[in-house]
Amino acid sequence: MIEIKNISKYYNDIQALKEISLTVEKGELFGLIGPDGAGKTTLMRILMTLLLPDSGEAKMNDLHVVKDFKKIRHIVGYMPGRFSLYQDLSVEENLHFFATVFGTTIEENYDLIRDIYYQIEPFKNRRAGKLSGGMKQKLALSCALIHKPKILILDEPTTGVDAVSRKEFWEMLKALQQKEITILVSTPYMDEASLCDRVALIQKGTILDVDSPSRITEKFPRKIIQVHSEDMFRLIQDLRSFPKAESVFAFGQFVHFTGVDDEVEISELDKFLTDRKHRHVIVEEIHPGIEDVFMSLQSL
Numbered sequence: 103m104i105e106i107k108n109i110s111k112y113y114n115d116i117q118a119l120k121e122i123s124l125t126v127e128k129g130e131l132f133g134l135i136g137p138d139g140a141g142k143t144t145l146m147r148i149l150m151t152l153l154l155p156d157s158g159e160a161k162m163n164d165l166h167v168v169k170d171f172k173k174i175r176h177i178v179g180y181m182p183g184r185f186s187l188y189q190d191l192s193v194e195e196n197l198h199f200f201a202t203v204f205g206t207t208i209e210e211n212y213d214l215i216r217d218i219y220y221q222i223e224p225f226k227n228r229r230a231g232k233l234s235g236g237m238k239q240k241l242a243l244s245c246a247l248i249h250k251p252k253i254l255i256l257d258e259p260t261t262g263v264d265a266v267s268r269k270e271f272w273e274m275l276k277a278l279q280q281k282e283i284t285i286l287v288s289t290p291y292m293d294e295a296s297l298c299d300r301v302a303l304i305q306k307g308t309i310l311d312v313d314s315p316s317r318i319t320e321k322f323p324r325k326i327i328q329v330h331s332e333d334m335f336r337l338i339q340d341l342r343s344f345p346k347a348e349s350v351f352a353f354g355q356f357v358h359f360t361g362v363d364d365e366v367e368i369s370e371l372d373k374f375l376t377d378r379k380h381r382h383v384i385v386e387e388i389h390p391g392i393e394d395v396f397m398s399l400q401s402l
């Protein structure tokens with residue numbers, strides 16, 4: 103279990119965390135979701151005892167992150183943003199190194215990492231620096247698990263990794279959760295939020311909301327209209343000039359539109375775009391996703 107109470111952290115004049123409070127239950131897969139610079143890494147480094155908070159306190163399995171820092175390092179596995187691998191050591195040497203640091207052996211803990219490590223074992227003599235992003239990620243996770251931690255802290259583990267590896271990685275996290283490991287994972291990818299039990303939406307050092315992904319979207323009261331046309335650039339410009347437009351954001355192949363007081367009808371938006379000679383126009387109401395909630399909370 104992770105308990106965070108009123109944690110604040112400054113870097114000179116920049117307040118990276120503003121009185122953050124959060125509880126992650128035992129065995130939970132919990133996501134910290136937020137854009138670059140939101141404060142995710144700072145919070146994780148405080149939990150990992152690598153950085154001191156300016157105020158507030160945090161405990162992991164009842165151990166205090168400042169007073170009990172030595173004990174904490176034995177119960178927590180950490181995968182920092184840029185994987186903490188030794189590029190010149192081989193796959194096996196990296197794993198062996200992390201095992202030795204914790205006074206254990208690969209053999210002793212092989213059970214926990216077997217499902218992950220077997221995928222990279224054929225390359226065990228390859229230097230870590232020569233691995234693909236997905237393989238580095240699997241090795242870094244194996245290294246973070248080698249001392250059988252009770253809590254895993256993963257800082258943007260899927261950034262810069264291909265889509266297949268991202269999917270596999272989340273499956274590995276679900277499997278680790280079955281082994282009663284508490285997992286705190288950060289990501290800038292909103293689509294990964296739905297894979298967590300609960301998420302905290304974090305922006306500029308503040309938590310905007312904490313809930314299950316489905317409740318976060320269910321309780322979001324806005325009408326989201328998804329729009330597409332052949333010319334995305336002109337579409338965004340035209341939608342922004344629509345008199346009752348409140349927000350207009352690009353999401354992949356579509357634009358998500360909200361109208362002032364949710365009073366814009368599909369038909370009037372359709373006509374507005376057709377009058378402006380847009381081709382292959384699609385205008386439809388959709389259920390909001392985490393991205394929509396995030397964009398809306400951000401602009402408050």
Ligand SMILES: Nc1ncnc2c1ncn2[C@@H]1O[C@H](COP(=O)(O)OP(=O)(O)OP(=O)(O)O)[C@@H](O)[C@H]1O
Binds near residue numbers: 140143145
């Ligand atoms: N060592 C530092 N010195 C000064 N400012 C810092 C330092 N580390 C982080 N910051 C600032 O603190 C804020 C939070 O950064 P943090 O790295 O915790 O965010 P993040 O959500 O993890 O984003 P990222 O994915 O970019 O690391 C940002 O404004 C960042 O510029």
